[in-house]
Amino acid sequence: MSLRSTTLRSRKRFATGLVAGIAVLSLAACTSNDSSGDDDNDETSGGTSAAAAGSNDESGDKVVIGFSAPAADHGWMGSITESAQNVADEYDDVELRVAEGTNDVNVQISQIETFINDGVDAIVLLPFDGAAMTPIALEAMSKGIPVINVDREFDDPNAARVTVLGDNYGMGVSAGAWVCAEADGNKDAVVAEIAGIDSLPLTQDRSKGFKDALSECGLDVDNRVAADFTVEGGEEAATNLLQAAPKIDFLWNHDDDQGVGVLAAIENAGRDEFKMIGGAGSANAMRSIQDGDSVLKATVIYPSTQAADGIKLARLLVQGKSMSDLVEVEVPRKVQLYAPVVTEENVDQYIDTAFES
Known part of the structure; x- marks a missing residue:
């Protein structure tokens, strides 16, 4: 033909x-x-x-x-x-x-x-x-x-x-489930969140998923600020958050690009009492997880x-x-990619396809 x-x-x-x-x-x-x-x-x-x-x-x-x-x-x-x-x-x-x-x-x-x-x-x-x-x-x-x-x-x-x-709501769920697992029944854990741009539906979905997952283990978000997906915005938002929250146990940052600024603010403040989970899955975040030398312990992939x-x-x-692994003879109408959590235990599985911030 x-x-x-x-x-x-x-x-x-x-x-x-x-x-x-x-x-x-x-x-x-x-x-x-x-x-x-x-x-x-x-x-x-x-x-x-x-x-x-x-x-x-x-x-x-x-x-x-x-x-x-x-x-x-x-x-x-x-x-x-x-x-x-x-x-x-x-x-x-x-x-x-x-x-x-x-x-x-x-x-x-x-x-x-x-x-x-x-x-x-x-x-x-x-x-x-x-x-x-x-x-x-x-x-x-x-x-x-x-x-x-x-x-x-x-x-x-x-x-x-x-x-x-991608799965924005699922990102929030994955991040919240990780916090619940790490809290291990501690219902007094203080949870903070640094979101992206609040006016965007994707940010709203991520925050909703996070809140819903935390509620499953009796936790909620105690301190929340919004940034703008940039390094500068992340540093400013994190600085404000750290000043407002003298104690944090867990912090979720929605985006690893803005996370570069978030980590800079954390280092400048000399804070290391909490565990942080990132979002999107950048290569530099994964390298930091591999090194184990910062508060960043995990990130949620947004492919x-x-x-x-x-x-x-x-x-x-x-x-x-068609998609050869399916019985269906036509390509599907919608494909939604998974939002897995990357930790030091599985980082080698994901780092080769990660993006550079």
Whole structure:
């Protein structure tokens, strides 16, 4: 079958599915960047040259994917684009066209318009603003170009063929469960929280999950401040918190990028009486956990591999493949990645895919 006929058939199927309406299927699953191919091939980690015949990684028709994400103004976002490019490079049948990262909604809309006009086979999009990007994503879908929505959801589920998400509420639950385990029945433990930007739903979800998990062991949040996901904001928020709270037993910081500033404030204050758990899962946080020389004892992962998984799913969609570990013959509508806690006991399992702050 020719590439042209394959692409046209795929686009007709996507457009028909959009018009007919699609029931949303939620699947809690994590796709992997690991290779199941030939261990003797050192140049790939899951790409086509190492794939067994008949596997999803076996080379197929060329797939042109447009990719757009916000500006890489902190480590996690930088890793989003880098990881997407690295996975695309593993496949000799994928051409990834990366738009320049932007925090201007109008610029990002124009990027997607360009991808549509160029006739790409699929679009992987981490929107700066999910609501604002919904109309242009719907336009792409109506023209038979599948959109893979990453991290920040659209207002209309029909604006994406697949949505790949982290688990913000689950991050809070994981952090709270870790605190409960470490408290070991001590209902007098003093718990503090340094959140991200309070106006964002993701921050609200993380805080709600944390509160809900703590309630299971009879604890609550005694002191809470909000920062802004930056090093400077983290240091300022932590300084204020430490001044207001003369005693802390456990501290959850939502974001490891702002955690660089949080740890600086803790060191400047000479405080070491508590245990801290971070958030997002940066490499420098994990190295600190490995070294065991600070109050930081754990972090909760919010995967920066979401766009990389989006690239893999886009390739499967265009080539008419499914997720090989599922019985279902179609790629699912939603993939939500897990939020595990990383400690000194399991840090080696996660550090290789961690992002640099």
